[in-house]
Amino acid sequence: MSFSNGGVDTFDPGKGYIGVRLQQGVPLLDRDWNELEDIRRHFERELRRRHIGEGVPGLDGFRISPADADDDVVIEPGGLAADGYDLVNREGVLLSEQGDRTPLPAGDVALYLEAWVERVTSAEDPALGNPQDINMETCVRDRLRWAVRCAVRPEVPPPGTYLLAEIERPADARRVTAEMIRDRRRTRLNLAEAVDRLAGAEVRLGALEETARRIQSDLDTVKQDLSRLLWDVNIDYENQMLYFGWEQDFVVTVTDRFGAPVPNAELLCTADWGALSPAVSVTDAAGRARMSFTGVASPAAPPPADLGKLHRIGQKVAAHALQEQAQGLAAVEYAKVRFDPDELEIISRYSPPGVFDDISAALPLTPIVAVPDVRVATITVTARAAGTTNVRGTGCLQFQVGFWVFDWARSKIIEAISGVRVGSRIGDLLRQGIVEDGFDSGKVAQRLPFTLQGIGDDIQLALKRSLFTDPDVGDDLLHRGGKLGQVIAQEATAAIGARTNQAVVTLLQQFADSPEIPLDETDARAARTEIVQRASQITAGFAQSQRQLFTATRLGG
Structure with missing residues (x-):
């Protein structure tokens, strides 16, 4: 093969040439002819690559x-x-x-x-x-x-x-x-087949669009009917975080899907915890109804007199809360919170069952300052047309109730028993049993009831100072403190018994270890058994007596 330019093609797509123009009176070169053909091929190939x-x-x-x-x-x-x-x-x-x-x-x-x-x-x-x-x-x-x-x-x-x-x-x-x-x-x-397919698709699309328009018209009618049948239930409230005993109003507004108020809608309100008032209501001309939630353990709303006391109780707790947190309830200084005897009975009446169980377990060394334990109450409101059972709409809200009673009661027990100096008084009594030739446990056991009685009398005074706004109330008012007052008194007595026994064991061991006191290990064990058994009997009697007093007071005795 014989080509000019050393057989090298002159076509360069980067130059952007789209054709060759022949001049007169010049040699006709094979490379011009071939470049013309290469240009044609290039554009034909690019057309197929890019567009076909x-x-x-x-x-x-x-x-x-x-x-x-x-x-x-x-x-x-x-x-x-x-x-x-x-x-x-x-x-x-x-x-x-x-x-x-x-x-x-x-x-x-x-x-x-x-x-x-x-x-x-x-x-x-x-x-x-x-x-x-x-x-x-x-x-x-x-x-x-x-x-x-x-x-x-x-x-x-x-x-x-x-x-x-x-x-x-x-x-x-x-x-x-x-x-x-x-x-x-x-x-x-294939372009021709693609055109035919497109034409057929356009015909089918036109039919589908017409069908879609009819369906949309039907759907608009159905939507209007459904909007009148289905209601929106909106619930407005001011405060979602409550202390135990507080009441919070909320407003239920019922509208249809067009936003128009629905008057005379029957509302049924339920809660998984807490009390509602009223449980059943009817919307007014503006589609609204006002209801209230009280953060207490009661299947029915408390009577107005109790509601007033519960609100006052909650205010006293809130008054001793530390600075408000950005979110949620603040910590409460429980040692500073005191109530009236009738308020203590109200707290007992509306506290959840079982809340006082194991109240003395692992008592802290000092009164508690802590955020109340939060219990979530879920409120559900269903709306229906008057005289029907078909639910048209549902609304829901949640209240977070700070339940403070448990930590408050534990703080009061600690505060009361810390003020009667059980350890030092038992120590004074045991030192009276030291004689020249040993330790007289009988002498200590004989005087033990008087010491424990004195501690018991003092604990009653300490409890009234710790629990009540007016510490000079009579013992009969203490006994009117309901289940909560009884539990606090009994657990304080039990704590005294435990501290008495601990003091006896500790001091007798110190006596036995001291070379200056004539008490050996065997006599110490015998004295410890005798005194601890006697102390346990006495404190058990105190607890039984308190139980009888609280029971008699509740029964009107």
């Missing part, structure tokens, strides 16, 4: 299908656009009879199409030598060639190729079935 895309115009072109042979497939005839070229397979051919002429390899395989341009001279095509007249080769030809090749996974097809299919077959399978072939071609890449 890759794929087959119908369904069958270059489709991979099973072959009636092992390790082979058929490449179906037809056309395909790929990499800017318009390729044609004029008749079905086996994979093994084209390209590299190799059988289908084992494993998972990707079949891809590779295209290239081949230069043809008279050596390959004698007709290009013009034997019919001048008997010489004038121009050579470029021919488009293609081959289908394989990439065994995990290999991938090289850039510029077109993926036709993926084949997945078991390792022991030689024959390829249709189920093993996954077609990856884009089909129906």
